[in-house]
Amino acid sequence: MTTNVSEITRLVYSGLEQNGYRGRIVSIKHIADLKEEIEAHYNGGVLDKALYREYSLASFESAAPEDFPAAKSLIIIAAPQPQYRVKFNYGGRLFHLIIPPTYSHHTDETVGNLLSDILKAKGFHLRPAFLPFKLLAVHSGLAKYGKNNISYIGGLGSFYRLRAFLTDLPAFEDSWHGLQLLEQCNQCKACINKCPTGAIVEHRFLIQAEKCLTFHNERKGEFPDWIEPFWHNCLIGCMRCQSVCPANKRLFSWFEEKESFTEEETGLILKGASPYQLPRVTIGKLYRLSLLDDINVLPRNLNALLGQCESR
Numbered sequence: 001m002t003t004n005v006s007e008i009t010r011l012v013y014s015g016l017e018q019n020g021y022r023g024r025i026v027s028i029k030h031i032a033d034l035k036e037e038i039e040a041h042y043n044g045g046v047l048d049k050a051l052y053r054e055y056s057l058a059s060f061e062s063a064a065p066e067d068f069p070a071a072k073s074l075i076i077i078a079a080p081q082p083q084y085r086v087k088f089n090y091g092g093r094l095f096h097l098i099i100p101p102t103y104s105h106h107t108d109e110t111v112g113n114l115l116s117d118i119l120k121a122k123g124f125h126l127r128p129a130f131l132p133f134k135l136l137a138v139h140s141g142l143a144k145y146g147k148n149n150i151s152y153i154g155g156l157g158s159f160y161r162l163r164a165f166l167t168d169l170p171a172f173e174d175s176w177h178g179l180q181l182l183e184q185c186n187q188c189k190a191c192i193n194k195c196p197t198g199a200i201v202e203h204r205f206l207i208q209a210e211k212c213l214t215f216h217n218e219r220k221g222e223f224p225d226w227i228e229p230f231w232h233n234c235l236i237g238c239m240r241c242q243s244v245c246p247a248n249k250r251l252f253s254w255f256e257e258k259e260s261f262t263e264e265e266t267g268l269i270l271k272g273a274s275p276y277q278l279p280r281v282t283i284g285k286l287y288r289l290s291l292l293d294d295i296n297v298l299p300r301n302l303n304a305l306l307g308q309c310e311s312r
Ligand code: SF4
Pocket: 145, 146, 147, 148, 182, 184, 185, 186, 188, 189, 190, 191, 192, 241, 244, 245, 246, 247
């Protein structure tokens, strides 16, 4: 059995490597460690209540091993991902807007199918798990945290998307690391200086997530008054701290040119048209950008960016 597990583990890692992915396998028992750590942050008053509810409780419920009693390990995977550059025609002008790495869902299925094919051929099973991916990646040794609480992987910087899976394949080598900070962070404050909102605090491991632009522009509702219009820099999310990080030095200019929205499409999105009101061609563009789930926040985010560009 041990040899078999070791051989299948090797097959999983080589399959990932051949496809450009990175991954780690750890024991399922660490779900409890992740939950305990998040609760400790929340009880210690350094984790916002909304984030605690959103990222921890719901996630842990969906990954409860009772749903998959034979599950023995967690696989955390990083799929490399560029920034997307998207064009919006509006008011006779062309605007180039950025979607940061991590937002495209399209590698999720590919990664899942790859792992499933390898494991199924050996009689094992796989199921997606919605866990705090960055925390899991760092504890598994796959990634390290930056001061901006973005996770980084050697050679990939922060340009990747994380996904996790439960499997009944036992963890052959279960290593679980303490939280590790990037070595570059020891001599660097670039993200602290660049963050427009002051969310990154010196001498505190967790950023003030409730001050982060990403926290606000991924959620519905009006932006708080304290957010200055000129701080917005991405269609969703924020690239300010990642774009100055030396760990991303070789990746700064990794862009993929993506969809182009016509004047009419831009107008419809700004008006908050629902997927039923948008032309099929527009739906196709939003699907390819993995933005259909975020359609409710797009009018507000797009309006903030176009308004800011127009006023220049
Ligand atoms: S910008 Fe500097 S301090 Fe911030 S995460 Fe990157 S290396 Fe660390």
